[in-house]
Amino acid sequence: MKSRNIDIFISGAGPAGLLASISFASLGYSVICIDPHKPVTHASDAGADLRTTAFLQPAQNFMHSLDLWGKLKSYAVPMEIMRIIDAAGENWPPKEKTTKDFLSSDISDLPFGWNIPNWLLRRAFIETASKYSNLELKFGLTTSSFIRRDDAAFVYLDDGSQIKAKLVIGADGRNSFIREKSQIKISRTEFSQKALTFIVTHEKPHQNASIEIHRSGGPFTFVPLADFEGNPCSSVVWMESNKNIDRLLALNSKEFEKQVNNRSCSHLGKLKVISHITAWPIISQIAKQLTTKRTALIAEAAHVLPPIGAQGLNMSLADIKSLYDLLKDTSRLSNIEEILDKYDKLRRLDIKTRVLGINALNEVSKSSLPIAQKTRALGINFLHSSPQIRQGLMKLGLGLE
Ligand SMILES: Cc1cc2nc3c(=O)[nH]c(=O)nc-3n(C[C@H](O)[C@H](O)[C@H](O)COP(=O)(O)OP(=O)(O)OC[C@H]3O[C@@H](n4cnc5c(N)ncnc54)[C@H](O)[C@@H]3O)c2cc1C
Missing domain, CATH: 3.50.50.60 (FAD/NAD(P)-binding domain)
Incomplete structure (x- = not known):
């Protein structure tokens, strides 16, 4: 041995x-x-x-100190806007009801983070x-x-x-x-949800925005990537109930793409799915x-x-x-x-x-109860309304406070 x-x-x-x-x-x-x-x-x-x-700001500092950032920076897409959209309601395809932008320039000269595959x-x-x-x-x-x-x-x-x-x-x-x-x-904690991840190109530029669209089942999130073959490109994390994920995974690629376009509220224009799709069970766990x-x-x-x-x-x-x-x-x-x-x-x-x-x-985002959805929309407006609350929240999320 x-x-x-x-x-x-x-x-x-x-x-x-x-x-x-x-x-x-x-x-x-x-x-x-x-x-x-x-x-x-x-x-x-x-x-x-x-x-x-x-990678949020503190993580990027650490990668710099280990001499790793040089290898990553040419692929890293800065995230300068966090856009939260509420699209609650019964109608399908869903429609944007509330859209609020949180800007990195409100709290720092740097972006919120850099996105890397x-x-x-x-x-x-x-x-x-x-x-x-x-x-x-x-x-x-x-x-x-x-x-x-x-x-x-x-x-x-x-x-x-x-x-x-x-x-x-x-x-x-x-x-x-x-x-x-x-x-x-x-x-x-098991959430009876999964996240689908895949990559899309889209008609409109993402403007270095990470975009979370809330309806029910969990958020549908665009994370900005570098252009692909001259087209704006983002990765998508789409959270849904297990039942809906099974239904989505059973669709052919054309039908799946249609559902992706619908769920995105056409926020970035027409989407084209350009990668395979992976599914991740959603849990929360602490040792x-x-x-x-x-x-x-x-x-x-x-x-x-x-x-x-x-x-x-x-x-x-x-x-x-x-x-x-x-x-x-x-x-x-x-x-x-x-x-x-x-x-x-x-x-x-x-x-x-x-x-x-x-x-x-996650509980707030996945709920389909009208009262929870109303509270969510009010919450987004409230968190965005005061500069102090907005800036404090952004710093907390980044681990700067
Ligand atoms: C859909 C999705 C999107 C995400 N997006 C983000 C994001 O934007 N930002 C962010 O910060 N995080 C994000 N995360 C979380 C992030 O991806 C994970 O935290 C990270 O990938 C986990 O890395 P890890 O090294 O801890 O675990 P893993 O990647 O699971 O690595 C564990 C390794 O251990 C090995 N292993 C297992 N058993 C043994 C054994 N007995 N002996 C030796 N090796 C073993 C496995 O083969 C594996 O390679 C996301 C997660 C999901 C599901």
């Missing part, structure tokens, strides 16, 4: 695991990160993650990781067993190899093996602890929330940044339990607040 001795073992090479690997390698730690699947790094390849991530993120992260001789990314391997001792953690992989690490990071997603093996409990002996959970291993307000991966970056700051002094692995306690304290409240906030927004 092969045996290795390292500083940090990371289970899972999703966007969060890859970024954590680069972060800790940049501090000089020896890092191994493993994943059963090799990341797909081209949009047209089977299994490509067509979701996009809107997930498949491209993985490519940039893998290219950057290859620069570090103290970082090994290994694909085709699964973490299959794990024991924690006072002096080290012992991780066993499915090829029979063993790794002795001072710190183990669970970045292995919502069904995290590391979390389960550490007997960390979760609280979970009851973020750490145990020699172990930290990050990203979806620690928290999952509905895809509203671009919070998911941005919260994961905040997890990684907290650990990165706490581990800047490389001697600190000798004091790891204290560091882990601090990490748990630093992140717990922010995670809980954001998950509860997004759950509440």
Whole structure:
């Protein structure tokens, strides 16, 4: 059996695991990160993650500091407007009733964030990781067993190899093996909804706006992308009840496109679907602890929330940044339990607040009750009406307050 001795073992090479690997390698730690699947790094390849991530301002600062931004910036589309549209009511196709714009220029010289396709993120992260001789990314391997001792953690992989690490990071997603093996409990809410994601071209320019159209079932969101073959282009996240999603997925492509056009209230003119469609179950989940002996959970291993307000991966970056700051002094692995306690304290409240906030927004957005829909329209108007409330809300969403 092969045996290795390292500083940090990371289970899972999703966007969060890859970024954590680069972060800790940049501090000089020896890092191994493993994943059963090799990341797909081209949009047209089977299994490509067509979701996009809107990196909010604090996340972009962190990527800059890791020298990653240079690889991403030419693909990153700034988000300067957050447009909320209320299109409640029985009529189909729905009609816009209230439209409110929140402008990034109200709070800063910078955009709210920059939108980047997930498949491209993985490519940039893998290219950057290859620069570090103290970082090994290994694909085709699964973490299959794990024991924690006072002096080290012992991780066993499915090829029979063993790794002795001072710190183990669970970045292995919502069904995290590391979390389960550490007997960390979760609280979970199922929403009976799914999100469809796909890419569209459209007649009208998006003007760097992220556009959420609320009716029932959940928001229909346009996130701006770079032009495709000379046409304005956006990615779409369309949340609906499971029943409606099943119905939509059973349609042929022409019928599906018609429903997409209807649901968009023709806000950006005629839409053409130009990618395959992926469906994501909507849940919300929080790990009851973020750490145990020699172990930290990050990203979806620690928290999952509905895809509203671009919070998911941005919260994961905040997890990684907290650990990165706490581990800047490389001697600190000798004091790891204290560091882990601090990490748990630093992140717990922010995670809980954001998950509860997004759950509440989801409940408001999916409701088909006229009273809830009326309250939503009034709420949008109220939040937009006062500059102080509007600016405070935008800063809160960005994690600037
Ligand atoms: C529709 C949708 C839109 C979204 N939009 C945004 C957005 O705009 N902004 C934003 O910030 N967030 C967004 N999110 C959230 C974001 O996409 C997720 O937070 C992020 O992709 C999760 O990354 P992760 O690395 O935590 O998990 P994953 O990507 O799930 O990675 C986990 C990895 O662990 C591996 N793994 C599993 N088990 C093992 C094991 N035993 N051993 C080793 N490896 C293992 C898996 O193979 C996988 O590669 C969105 C989510 C959805 C569903």
